[in-house]
Amino acid sequence: MALPGKYLAKNPDFFEIYDGKDITVWSINNHQLEDKVYTYDEAIDLAGTGWYVIGMSVLLCMALEGMALDMFGFSVVVSSACDLEITHIQKSILISMPFLGSIILAYPWGYFSDTQGRLKSLRFSLWGSFILASISAFSPNWIVLAVLKFCSSSFSSGIQSIGLTLLGESCSTKLKGKLVIGVTFSLFISFAVYNIWAYFILSLDFAFDLGFIIFKPWRLLALVLALPLGISLVLANYFCESPKFVLNSGHERRAVKLLTKISERNGIKVNTYPVKRVVLHETTSLRKKDYSLLQSLMDQTFPLFKPPLLYRIVQLFYITTVVYATNNGFYAWFPLVMETFNTGNDKNVAADNLCGLISNYKELNNNEMCITSVTEFSVWVSLIQGVLYGVLIFIVAWLNGRKKTVLIILLFISSTSGFFIPLVPGRILSICLFCGFMINSVCLAIIFSYYVDMFPTSYRGMAACLGVMVARISALAGTNLVGAYLVTHCANSLYSWSAFVLSGLVVSCFLPPDKPKK
Incomplete structure (x- = not known):
């Protein structure tokens, strides 16, 4: 069943549904694809603490x-x-x-x-x-x-x-x-x-x-x-850079690379970090390149x-x-x-x-305006x-x-x-x-x-x-x-x-x- 909205294809398995001012990120599974799609919270938890x-x-x-x-x-x-x-x-x-x-x-x-x-x-x-x-x-x-x-x-x-x-x-x-x-x-x-x-x-x-x-x-x-x-x-x-900010900007592959880099620095062995696909589980703002600075500032502030x-x-x-x-x-x-x-x-x-x-x-009447030492x-x-x-x-x-x-x-x-x-x-x-x-x-x-x-x-x-x-x-x-x-x-x-x-x-x-x- 088709979901309402305008589909902006990033690849055959990942779509963003645009319904006005916001983008809701959806992950659509392909039965031929073996990579699991993780939420960002899951991905950053798997990167460890080191x-x-x-x-x-x-x-x-x-x-x-x-x-x-x-x-x-x-x-x-x-x-x-x-x-x-x-x-x-x-x-x-x-x-x-x-x-x-x-x-x-x-x-x-x-x-x-x-x-x-x-x-x-x-x-x-x-x-x-x-x-x-x-x-x-x-x-x-x-x-x-x-x-x-x-x-x-x-x-x-x-x-x-x-x-x-x-x-x-x-x-x-x-x-x-x-x-x-x-x-x-x-x-x-x-x-x-x-x-x-x-x-x-x-x-x-x-x-x-x-x-x-x-x-x-x-x-x-x-x-x-x-x-x-x-x-x-x-x-x-x-x-x-924050992988979440990068992912929020629409760069999934770069976000995965950053998460992998963080996991390695945290002590996780090379090539053992399991995350290959990651999505945000929240509503994100759509930024248009042709927006004026004033319009961009308004869109960034007014929703708050x-x-x-x-x-x-x-x-x-x-x-x-x-x-x-x-x-x-x-x-x-x-x-x-x-x-x-x-x-x-x-x-x-x-x-x-x-x-x-x-x-x-x-x-x-201790009104001295200048001190030369701290007691x-x-x-x-x-x-x-x-x-x-x-x-x-x-x-x-x-x-x-x-x-x-x-x-x-x-x-x-x-x-x-x-x-x-x-x-x-x-x-x-x-x-x-x-x-x-x-x-x-x-x-x-x-x-x-x-x-x-x-x-x-x-x-x-x-x-x-x-x-x-x-x-x-x-x-x-x-x-x-x-x-x-x-x-x-x-x-x-x-x-x-x-x-x-x-x-x-x-x-x-x-x-x-x-x-x-x-």
Whole structure:
């Protein structure tokens, strides 16, 4: 019986049925053909898990760490650039540059990833971010520094979404969620790493006159923070394109060759990989060569904002907004919290909780805009926090089958901790509760694993990159809102943010169940 639609023959045994805007891939068996037709999930599972997957995980850990250092480590660089004589307003503009850059180019990265390839997009992103971040270390003034940081963060903004998509499509379906969550561990390592590097580098005392600039420790720190991007760029040359992207583009034979190559690197003996035919078990987009760029962008984006994907994209965007606005907003002011703690001890201030310490810190009028060192206390706290969150990340990866439950629990801990910070006495307990409030950062890995799992291959890269854009907008807004009210209205600010996190918990309850109902 003939199936309705227009048949586009690729070979005597394989057809695509075109019924408008989408292509549904069908496999039609030929009794004379002995090769079994595998789905992509079956094919990638048969490719095994070995050195290729481990190596790609290492690559993405390094790339994500480079991205995080390029964005968040920049605040330390700005604070220690004393010779640029940066004012408070100029400092605010500089710190905003990494977020603005990633917001503007997140959308183009999604389109580039879904149309030109995951690996090509990742390499291009690493090239641009590494070169521009390195050049920024030689900026003669704050304006040049701002422009270069805007440009470097524009390139690095694609690393997270593209890299995690590439990993998710190149490894076993059983390990995909765990690896995506586990790789995100590097984001927490980077927080401790840049504090350690800053501690040792800023303690150096040198000044080299290069003619157009004086090369001081903060410039060396900027170069060191860009180093992981360069290492990732070298490592990226040893990996291949996502076979799923290639198959989705209509190149079955090339996809099989890539799957075979991956299986061999994973340790499977040559010529023993059984897959000769592979198909996608999902609806894919039809790309026409005569489409205009605008039409192509629309076709790549609009399906995400139509049923059935609309509900899920809005849901994920809201959860992303809650977590990133809270996490990045308070992380940006983490040095202030540590400084209030130190000031309280040094001055013997009679404050019994974090809000009291912040209030007294304001009264002591500590408004120095330039720092030349990172305190040893901050380094130890960041190390402990990084290890703690790292352990939690691995627990989350291990419990990947229960990620919705874990997400809800983490948001509950975060919301509860934030609510009790102004109420509970004791400096040490206040710092512990503050770290508990920041535990929502562990949710970042879970959120982006949903971006990888919940959308078709054709729109996955775009969905993830739009998620990054929403994340950066939220981070920028959160940073400014926290900075505006934390010092002047500490208790009310924490109550409001705790309620905001609680709303994210409520929305998370409507995510897909951990295990589908049978």
